[in-house]
Amino acid sequence: MIKLLERFGLSLPPLPSTPPTHSPHHATLLQLAFIIGIAVLMHFQIADPAIGLFAVAVYALKVGLLIRGRTAPPRLLMMALTIFSLVLIVFLYGGWNGQRAGISFLVLLVALKFLESRGLRDYFVVCLILYFLAASSFLFNSSILSIGIVVLYTLAITSILFQLSDPTVQHWIKPFKSAAMIVLKALPLAILLFFLFPRIQGDFGFLPSQDERTSELGDSLVAGDLASSAFNNALAFRVEFEGNVPAPADRYWRVKVMDVEENFSWRVRSPSVQDFQRSKEMHSKLDLESGRIKYQVLHEQSSDLFIPYLDYISGAELGRLLLDYSMVQREPSATSFTYFGSSNLNQAIPAPAPQGKPQVESEPSAKLMALLSEWREQAQNDADLVRLAYGYFQQNDFAYSLMPEGLRDDNKIEDFLLNTRVGYCEHYASAFTILMRWLNVPARVVVGYQGGRFNRTGNFLEVRYSDAHAWSEVWINGRWQRVDPTAAISPERIEYGMDALMELWDEDGLNGLGGGTLSEFLNPGTGTRMMRQLRETWSNISYQWNKWIVDYDFKTQKELLSKFGFEGRNSAYVLIMLMFAAVSTLMLFYFWRLLPKRVPRSEAQRLYLRFIKQFDKVDIHKLPSETPREFAEKAITAAPQESAAIAQITDIYENIRYGEASSNSNDQIQELKRLVKQFTLR
Structure with a gap:
């Protein structure tokens, strides 16, 4: 083509020359391999083990090549590994959607790119992918610790970029300091953009296949389910009260109501359209200002539609009230979320009476039928039946256990009430509810949380899955x-919460919940108090971080604006104006810092400038490139009669400016001042 154009007399501009480059240093590549190795090993916490093992194998192959002084394997092998990785992701995750599939793709991408890298440009691309991989960690965790790890990881990647760009071999400390300075300079700008960039409401659905939280309360309750959650210390939600804080025995957080029983197991009845229609009147009576107890809930990420409120609900900001007083939201939340609520200790919103005879699948045995008949003879009304059934658990040798025995499949309730008599809260709630239904008293099981750990440092309540x-x-x-009924068996569980039970738990069970052991828990020693205080302080820091940083959304941003007097419907425009003004001011400050600054002159310099200024009268000027000695020679030529004074002033000035520091420097300045004052050019 070029020769054809030349025949027609057309000339093309010269092709750009290849820019000079250099080979990456071996030490830098080993540092890069170390960073990638951390990413690959951390991936075992997220991905399917097969993905993790494949990434480790690819990484190990590259490390082996680096140690042997080679760069990359044959291209045919690279093609086979790439195709296998794509097939593996689709096979294990069923596609590309979802957090885990996306992160797995990034990890395999960085491992394969690192394996095939040969030149400087390839390693730059590897670092770019590592930046994306570091940012993707926020999809799983936004805690203070994870933020700190990501910052260190980012600094390490930036440091490696500095080393890759430098053809000279240097220690890693200097590039790391340069990377830290870049991050520090960018931090004010990042803070401004974080607080002032307009927050957009709504969910874009970037990751439709969110991973479910296995710790959440299920829609069914089988004996032993909640007992397994007693050892799960993961956080469910936090609550900040406004004024009155309910007593520990009144902290019942209602989530789901189960009224369908099947062989000592319960499940939630799915609400129908008619149920939503019937609950409209109840929902219309909700009022946040009517409750005696007002609070704000900061809930963790949840795939459940049911959300907790304190019994008994009187006002709600989020969710729809059902006939059974449970609250549901329209769609699950992929991130943590906040909402306000208000409650009373007694029901303020009446519910319609239950219709029909209570349904129960389990049948009482002859022994249980005799017990029920005895209660019917003693009771005058339903309230008496409730007291008799409650007293049955109090007066017999029932025990509370975090690890209850299994029950006979043929008749679980009889086995529990007459034989084992050891259970967790769901055993007692299930048994009591079934007894009430056998007595034709409408009853149901409610599942939620009870208690919680109150943080005195931050003045909020922590409710964990162990409080289920x-x-x-x-x-x-x-x-x-x-x-x-659990309160009849283990009043300590209701009064002191799961913290007391878990700290007093040992291999033999709940050993010594009474007497001295419980007293030691309630009145701990100095070391225990200090540990609790440290735990509360860290928990408060984490809470404030989540409240003001992780959950900083459109509503919080609007409240922040209102505190500064910016309110109204045009808040987005105000935010944009504030953002541009703040960013422009910060950029001007940065540019101002880059401008050359005037260096203050010493007293010796001022005296010397006063001396050379006298030669302006004879049109002799000191050039910037001239040394004091060169100017002195030029000045002596123009004024030979002052040669002695010129030479003496020059010697003293050079000795002060460029000589070694001495104890008589002040005397020399005084001598220079005297000579300059006496010097007169004639």
Whole structure:
């Protein structure tokens, strides 16, 4: 083509020359390999083990090549590994959607790119992918610790980029300091953009296949389910109260109501359209200002539609109230979220009376039938039946256990009530509810949380999955009333919470919940108090971080603007104006710092400038490139009669400016001042 154009007399501009480059240093590549190795090993916490093992194998192959002084394997092998990685992701995750599939793709991408890298440009691309991989960690965790790890990881990648760009071999400390300076300079700009960039409401659905939280309360309750959660210390939600804080025994957080029983197991009845229609009147009576207890809930990420409120609900900001007083939201939240609520200790919103005879699948045995008949003879009303059933658990040798025995499949309730008599909260709630239904008293099981750990440092309540609890509700005197049979067996669980039980748990079970052991828990020694205080302080820091940073959304941003007097419907425009003004001011400050600054002159310099200024009268000027000695020779030529004074002033000035520091420097300055003052050019 070029020769054809030349025949027609057309000439092309010269082709650009290849820029000079250099080979990456072996030490830098080993540092890069170390960073990638950390990413690959951390991936075992996220990905399928097969993905992790394949990434480790690819990484190990590259490290082996580097140690042997080679760069990359044959291209045919690279093609086979790439195709295998794509097939592996699709096979294990069923596609590309979802957090884990996307992160796995990035990890395999960086491992394969690192394996095939030969030149400087390839390693730059590897570092770029590592930046994306570091940012993707926020999809799983945004805690202070994870932020710190990501910052260190980013600094390490930036340091490696500095080393790759430098043809000279240097120690890693200097590039790391340069990377830290870049991050520090960018930090003010990042903070401004974080707080002032307009937050957009809504969910874009970037990751439709969110991973479910296995710790959440399920829609069914089988004996032993909640007992397994007793050892799960993961956080469910935090609560900040406004004014009155309910007593520990009143902290019942309602989530789900289960009224369908099948062989000592319960499940939630899915609400129908008619149920939503019937609950409209109840929902319309919700009022955040009507409750005596007001609070704000900071809930962790959840795939559940049911959200907790303190019993008994009177006002709600989020969710739809159902006939059973549970609250549901329209769609699960992929991130943590906040909402306000208000509650009373007694029901303020009446519910319609239950219709029909209570349904129960389990049948009482002859022994249990005799017990029920005895209660019917003693009771005058349903309230008496409730007291008799509650007293049955109090007066017999029932025990509370975090690891209850299994029950006979043929008749679990009889096995529990008459034989084992050892169970967790769901055993007692299930048994009590079934007894009530056998007695034709409307009853149901409520699942939620009870108690929580109050943080005095931050003045908020922490509710964890270990606080999951089940209790009963019975229809008495025209309303639903809470009855918790667990309180009859283990009042310490209700009064002091799961913290007391877990700290007193040992291999033999709940050993010594009474007497001195419980007293030691409630009145700990100095070391235990210090550990609790440290734990509360760190928990408070984490709470404030989540509240003001992780959950900083459109609503929080609007509240922040209102505190500074910026309110109204045009808040987005105000935010944009503030953002541009703040960013422009910061950029001007940065540019101002780059401008050359005037260096203050010493006293010796000022005296010397006063001396050379006298030669302006004879049109002799000192050039910037001239040394004091060169100017002195030029000045002596123009004024030979002052040669002695010129030479003496020059000698003293050079000795002060360029000579070694001495103890008589002040005397020399005084002598220079005297000579300059006496010097007169004639």
